[in-house]
Amino acid sequence: xxxxxxxxxxxxxxxxxxxxxxxxxxxxxxxxxxxxxxxxxxxxxxxxxxxxxxxxxxxxxxxxxxxxxxxxxxxxxxxxxxxxxxxxxxxxxxxxxxxxxxxxxxxxxxxxxxxxxxxxxxxxxxxxxxxxxxxxxxxxxxxxxxxxxxxxxxxxxxxxxxxxxxxxxxxxxxxxxxxxxxxxxxxxxxxxxxxxxxxxxxxxxxxxxxxxxxxxxxxxxxxxxxxxxxxxxxxxxxxxxxxxxxxxxxxxxxxxxxxxxxxxxxxxxxxxxxxxxxxxxxxxxxxxxxx
Amino acid sequence: xxxxxxxxxxxxxxxxxxxxxxxxxxxxxxxxxxxxxxxxxxxxxxxxxxxxxxxxxxxxxxxxxxxxxxxxxxxxxxxxxxxxxxxxxxxxxxxxxxxxxxxxxxxxxxxxxxxxxxxxxxxxxxxxxxxxxxxxxxxxxxxxxxxxxxxxxxxxxxxxxxxxxxxxxxxxxxxxxxxxxxxxxxxxxxxxxxxxxxxxxxxxxxxxxxxxxxxxxxxxxxxxxxxxxxxxxxxxxxxxxxxxxxxxxxxxxxxxxxxxxxxxxxxxxxxxxxxxxxxxxxxxxxxxxxxxxxxxxxxxxxxxxxxxxxxxxxxxxxxxxxxxxxxxxxxxxxxxxxxxxxxxxxxxxxxxxxxxxxxxxxxx
Numbered sequence: 001x002x003x004x005x006x007x008x009x010x011x012x013x014x015x016x017x018x019x020x021x022x023x024x025x026x027x028x029x030x031x032x033x034x035x036x037x038x039x040x041x042x043x044x045x046x047x048x049x050x051x052x053x054x055x056x057x058x059x060x061x062x063x064x065x066x067x068x069x070x071x072x073x074x075x076x077x078x079x080x081x082x083x084x085x086x087x088x089x090x091x092x093x094x095x096x097x098x099x100x101x102x103x104x105x106x107x108x109x110x111x112x113x114x115x116x117x118x119x120x121x122x123x124x125x126x127x128x129x130x131x132x133x134x135x136x137x138x139x140x141x142x143x144x145x146x147x148x149x150x151x152x153x154x155x156x157x158x159x160x161x162x163x164x165x166x167x168x169x170x171x172x173x174x175x176x177x178x179x180x181x182x183x184x185x186x187x188x189x190x191x192x193x194x195x196x197x198x199x200x201x202x203x204x205x206x207x208x209x210x211x212x213x214x215x216x217x218x219x220x221x222x223x224x225x226x227x228x229x230x231x232x233x234x235x236x237x238x239x240x241x242x243x244x245x246x247x248x249x250x251x252x253x254x255x256x257x258x259x260x261x262x263x264x265x266x267x268x269x270x271x272x273x274x275x276x277x278x279x280x281x282x283x284x285x286x287x288x289x290x291x
Numbered sequence: 292x293x294x295x296x297x298x299x300x301x302x303x304x305x306x307x308x309x310x311x312x313x314x315x316x317x318x319x320x321x322x323x324x325x326x327x328x329x330x331x332x333x334x335x336x337x338x339x340x341x342x343x344x345x346x347x348x349x350x351x352x353x354x355x356x357x358x359x360x361x362x363x364x365x366x367x368x369x370x371x372x373x374x375x376x377x378x379x380x381x382x383x384x385x386x387x388x389x390x391x392x393x394x395x396x397x398x399x400x401x402x403x404x405x406x407x408x409x410x411x412x413x414x415x416x417x418x419x420x421x422x423x424x425x426x427x428x429x430x431x432x433x434x435x436x437x438x439x440x441x442x443x444x445x446x447x448x449x450x451x452x453x454x455x456x457x458x459x460x461x462x463x464x465x466x467x468x469x470x471x472x473x474x475x476x477x478x479x480x481x482x483x484x485x486x487x488x489x490x491x492x493x494x495x496x497x498x499x500x501x502x503x504x505x506x507x508x509x510x511x512x513x514x515x516x517x518x519x520x521x522x523x524x525x526x527x528x529x530x531x532x533x534x535x536x537x538x539x540x541x542x543x544x545x546x547x548x549x550x551x552x553x554x555x556x557x558x559x560x561x562x563x564x565x566x567x568x569x570x571x572x573x574x575x576x577x578x579x580x581x582x583x584x585x586x587x588x589x590x591x592x593x594x595x596x597x598x599x600x601x602x603x604x605x606x607x608x609x610x611x612x613x614x615x616x617x618x619x620x621x622x623x624x625x626x627x628x629x630x631x632x633x634x635x636x637x638x639x640x641x642x643x644x645x646x647x648x649x650x651x652x653x654x655x
Contacts, residue, residue: 184388185392188392190378191355192378202392206392206394207393
């Protein structure tokens, strides 16, 4: 039986979490929406209502077009690659090979590091001439590449860091899912004549589907949410080739101190994340589970 | 390899015999099966029976090819398959938890093996339809396994094995997850499939009533060794050792010290057998009360009574303190604490060596 709370205590318990939500989520979002309809104030001119003026600027912003393209490529590449890599690693550490505990540890290690630290480590890997990547290239007799300093490699370099960082965490989810698949399902398929590849695609992969949906949604949101490594490693450069949407918001708002346009970009970002979240709920509500 | 799907269903591929010779299995240093040998003729029904941990499921997995043997031979129709892969042994298996693919419909579950073996679609549909009719699954074909009851799932698992028309089918405790009523129902279904389709069945269970009622032959396992191999009647009527005597039958056979029993003149044992060399085994249901001039009698105090409907179990304590159970069919039940004498005949008596537990055969 639930006991009735006194009205005063109930009110206090509600106000505490609600005020946090309002102060850090709802108020900023609404404030950003309001700000996006006004222009910037200056010392001799107050802020003025401009309606959808800032949104027209969105459409004409060539840098934004580039940033959105980058973000899309980034998401489309990192999500499937992180998923594929984490399934592979999970299969490896779930096998009966010797030393799986060491593999588990080393695969999971990147997840425990903060992204800022990961970015600093990878700065050394990518350093032209002396970095690990250059040394490997020179071991094969190839010329050194300035990965972060070239427009055609900087975005890919960022993706590699993100995948390296994320795959370990996703591997843990897949490992748990793999271990919950009953062994006799695989036995049954084997007895029917399925080889191990066939068993994987017919039995294991379909049973991992709920995990895959969960991981994919998380990876997709992370692709828009995590930009620490870009701030540390390339600052979006060179020539915006590695700039992502959230990094652009950060740069416009706090770099150029263009708060009105920053607010407009923020609204765009919230809309995109809202669409992704709606998509997430739609997918998860569909039958992703079997039992 | 023969192609089972090419023969028409019903008069399936000719049944095969199975023989296991000196089979061994060890995990690391622990030996879980040692020197297991038995055979079953084509179309026979053999049950591997034993307490949990006796190695019966391991033995079944060795026969199936899912695990590798550590020694010995497995012959299917005279051909040694112990190095052949599971898929090429041409046998089917029903798993304890049915092992249905949860993401596939019933139809896809049943047809999975045919699809892997690339049987063409029309033939596949025809075979699936025939088997699902046989198993009464027709209206369920488009459902997922989770939408089916336990009994229906079990029928799907059987259908999946039947559709492949394998001449040898292994079953690993297929009824253990069903309620009592369904169990007897599916039990007789399995038995009739075995007889009408001529499939050789190797069946694993820990339930002795299943083993005795369904099987042509039973292999009783204890700690990785065969305790007894014979027909159900052999196992019940002439247990080969004390393990067999106490495992088969509910309540188990009483194993009595000769000192507790009033023995007749001629036991039919060898002259040299001393009283301290053997045990007397007697089943509770073959003992009668009152003793009425029976060849063997035993006197004890009634500790407690257990009413079971058709019989009342009398728990007695003999003079030495040994516990004895008597299944008493009559209504004249003694009161707890009373001193009673029970008796039994020569035929109901089994002698076991105290040394190794083996049965001592009497001179007739």
